[in-house]
Structures are given as structure tokens and as C-alpha cells.
Amino acid sequence: MTEENKAEEKKSLNFLEEIVEADLAAGKYKTIMTRFPPEPNGYLHIGHASSICLNFGLSLKYGGGTNLRFDDTNPVTEETEYVEGIKKDIRWLGFDWANEFYASDYFEQLYAYAVKLIKKGRAYVDDSSSEEIAEQKGTPTQPGHRNRYAERTVEENLQLFEEMRNGKYADGEKVLRAKIDMSAPNMIMRDPILYRIKKAHHHRTGDQWAIYPMYDFAHGQSDSIEQITHSICTMEFVPHREVYDWLIRELEIYPSHQYEFARRNLSHTLTSKRKLLQLVTEKYVSGWDDPRMPTIAGLRRRGYTPESIRDYCERIGVGKRDNLVDAGVLEFCAREHLNKIALRRMVVFDPLKVVITNYAGTGEQLHSENNPEDPAGGSRTITFSNELYIERDDFMEDAPKKYFRLAPGKQVRLKSAYIIQCDEVIKNAEGDIVQLNCSYFANSKSGEDTSGISVKGTLHWVNARDCFSIQVNEYDRLFTAEDPANAEGEFTDYINEHSLRVVANALAEPALKKAGPEERFQFLRKGYFTLDPGSTPEQMIFNRTVTLKDSWARAGK
């Protein structure tokens, strides 16, 4: 039966896995090679996570390897600083690359490829301005036309191209173009630019080069040099595949193949580098690692686990159609994993004092499980006394019928402690409730309850005599619109005003003092939290990863 299920599951492959399996079955390859090719000009985000999981996942599943290749062909936007961040993020997600490569490693080889193309009469140096090139390119409905530079001889082109390399010409003065077809229906095929002059300092090659290859003349060739079998990219590169294949054919080099999938989009956020940068520079968020950012760094700081992100990528699958995955899926994955690993702790966000009027002792020690989902997780000691705090929300003077929490004359269980009953509500001169006088049932102690009282509600609480103050950052979705990048008006119009609510003085049980970085907690009935890197022992700061599901709050609406 399990065999049957296994067989059934095995059948359900995504289309990329099907391609790989077919290639393997046909004996086209013995092992596969993929690559993850980030441009080092920004931080990795949740969309990249999908691509990472796809590429690394494939080589892990079918044998082979995945190269990390920095696509650093544009020196003006790229920086080494990003390289380190990207590597850290990939490792954190749990993947190891077979090789660390840079497109810039291949500049000399790429140059030789270009020379070969020129010699074949398949490339020429064009002196036109970018405006002229654009104009000559035609439009989607009208063919383009060649200019006189396309008539240059091989010798002339060879000399000009070498001079371009040697820095004889200024930026923009000349380009090298492939000679393909100016009337091709695919605009990308209308003599695409292969090299442009950029007298800029490159983060790795320094000032060695005055010319840099374009994406179309670097990516596929790098794939080929590395003998990548399956080069996976997003759908916007579909039209480029024709050039990709054309160049491999003309250059007579290792035939890598490009396959495209639809970029995964997450609701209530955006992944455009420009817009993400704007959020940072215009201070809508505190930085690239702000816990509300969809960057890997942001998700990490928010408390997401690598496991939950990988699970998310697995669940949403991969296809070729436009999509917008509901943020609820990512949140579900976080809860799913966190529920299993998070240590339970009690924290009162908005304290209301409770005095147990019939509690005689000075206090006592009680025990509470660290995680009911994990029997091996053990328990911790908590203390009880006659002065406690409960959540202000957990008391109502005029409670509706289905309210399971505390109300005058009503009884509730204090988690891992006693059942109490509210006898008296104390108010100040303004009429605000400042204290509840309650009585407890001595024989209702958790684990040894003989009171026979049954209550519907269980509240979290802290002991006023040993609790301590912490700051809690309650994060929520950054945008109110499902698809802020495509909503009417500016995306900044849809920023969620309540995406961060700071609770400056929440009261926590003593066990939380030992919290360390990367440790995950569930604050009972509140949600999942993790220590912020900016936290200090004197002022602990916790970030909310995600709330617990709350069917009571939902029913209230």
C-alpha cells in the first residue's frame, strides 16, 4: 500500500523533472549539471529561493551538481559586497554549490569566441548610436534594416574589435553585433549586441577590460564552458533561447540547453530590485534585512526557517503560467515547521494585574512543557504567586455567551497552574480597569486537578514577582494590496500602515532570558517569535514571525 502510494507520488513530477528524467532515460546524460546565476547587484529574495531550490533540487535528486555562477558582466552595477551576501543566503537555505564561478572568469575565452564569430563573418562592429540602432531595429510589426557598418570586412572588424578592447574608443562609440537577421520576427534576433564599451572598474577584473559582453554573449557561453546540461531560467528569456542556440551552433561549443519556467510571485509583496531599493532608500523599512522585506535576509531576521522556505518552494511547484501565490501559503509553511520546533513561553503583551486574594503562600514552583508536540522536549519551571498579570484582552466585563476567557464571576484555567475565578473588578477614577481580584481553587493544580471544575478557557500569564520586560515587534504584511506592483497608482500607496507594531514593554516569564539567536519560540496564544540581532541582554527584542491561527478573532468579524 505504501509502495503503491510511493509509486503514485513518484509519478507526479514537475515539468523540469520530466525533462531531466527523459534525458537521463534516453542516455543523453549520465549526470546533470545546473547552475544558479545571480547578478551580484542586489540581495536574494523569495523569488530567488524558488530558483535555488529548483536548480539545486534537481541536481540533488538526479545526481550531478549545481554551480554558483555570478553573472558579473556589467561592472557599473555590480559589487563584491553582494557576492558575500548571496553566498551566505544560499548556504543558510541549506545548499552547497559544486563550483563557485564568475562570468568574468571567462572574459578572455568570450573574447576569443567573438573573434571566431567575426572571422566567420557572423559579427561586425557597428558605430551607430544606441538611438540609431534602436531606430534601425524596426518594430514588432515592421522589419528592421542593416546599416553600412554591416558591410565591413572581416579584417576591418577584427582590427576595430581589438581596438575596442584596447580602449581606443569611448563608451558608446562602437559595439560588436552578431550578424543574424534584421527582419526576424523575434526582435532579439535582429543583430543583437554582443559587446559594448564600458570603461568602468570591474569588481574582479579591475581595469583590465574596456569592453564587456552582453547577457546574450555571456550566459549561454558560460553554461557551455561549464558543461551545464540544463540551464533553467524564467519565461522572459524565452525569446533569447533562439540566440542562445544560434550562438552555440555558430561557435560550435558544448550544447547546453535552456528551459524556462514562470517566475513565482508572492502576494502582498514585490520582488522588483528597483522597488525593493526604493523601500530601503525612502525609509519605508529599516534596510534590506528588515523583517518585512521578502529578501532572504529579511525572512531570516523575521524568524522563518530554511526548512519552511524550502517547503514553501516545494509546495508551490513550478509551471509556465503567470501566478500569484497567496502569502498564506508561506505563512502556513512557517507555522507548520515552527509548531514542531518552537519552545513554548508565556509573554503578556498588554498586562492587567490579577491578585489572588485567597492565595496564602509566598509562591511556588510549577512546571510547563516546552513543546506539547515534542515529548522529548522536556519542561521548564515557572513560578506562581498571588500577584500575576494576564492579557487585558483576556478579560471582559460584559462578555458575550461564547467568550471563554475571564469575566466577572467566571472561571478560567491559568496555563500549567490553577483555575481562578474573577470576584471583583477594580477601576481607577477614570473608570479604567486596573486590577482584578480573583480567588483560586487550591485543588485545581495542573496535573493533579481534583476540583472537578471544567473550564472552557485557558489563559497565558506571568508572575508579577519575577517577570521581566521585553520589546516585541509585531510584524505584519508589508502591503495591503495583493499585487502592489501591478495595482493602480504607486505601489507605495499600498504600504500597510500597521506592518509593524512595537510593544515596548511586554512582560515575559524568566525562562525567556536564556533565549539565543536563531532560537524559535512560540509565545503561547500569540504567535512565533525569534530574537532580533539588535537585541541585548538588557533590552531583549523579539520579532514576530507569524501569528497563530486565531479562529476566535476570525469569528469576531
Next chain:
RNA sequence: UGACCCAUGGUGUAACGGUAGCACUACUGAUUUUGGUUCAGUCAGUUAAGGUUCGAAUCCUUAUGGGUCAACCA
């Protein structure tokens, strides 16, 4: 109005000419010392019209809808 890509419940994804399934969401109910978890269940789908076929989500045609392409970005 050129070329290309895509179209399955609210969302994401399976079914490879033969019973439209899974997950998320939503809603019921049970359990519960977290209104959490867990468990059981319910609602809900093949863009349309033709054609091929014993049989079409699947193949063909057309239409419709969405997306991409006219950067010296990747």
C-alpha cells in the same frame, strides 16, 4: 494590429486519449490545560465554440483572455 509563451476550484499544482486528484484558503464537527495542534468532513474547477475519437482537461482549428519582446540591463 508581427512573433512567441500561457490558460484546470478563490489560490498553487497533478492527471501524459480512459474515474478530474493533492495542497493552501474558507466553512462544519470531534479532541484539546494554547479559541493553537491533531482528526473527520463540506463547498468549490477543465476559458469558449467547432472538429478528430468508442471515449478529450489532454490531439487539431478558430475565438477569447492574460503575459513577453523594439535596454550598449540581466
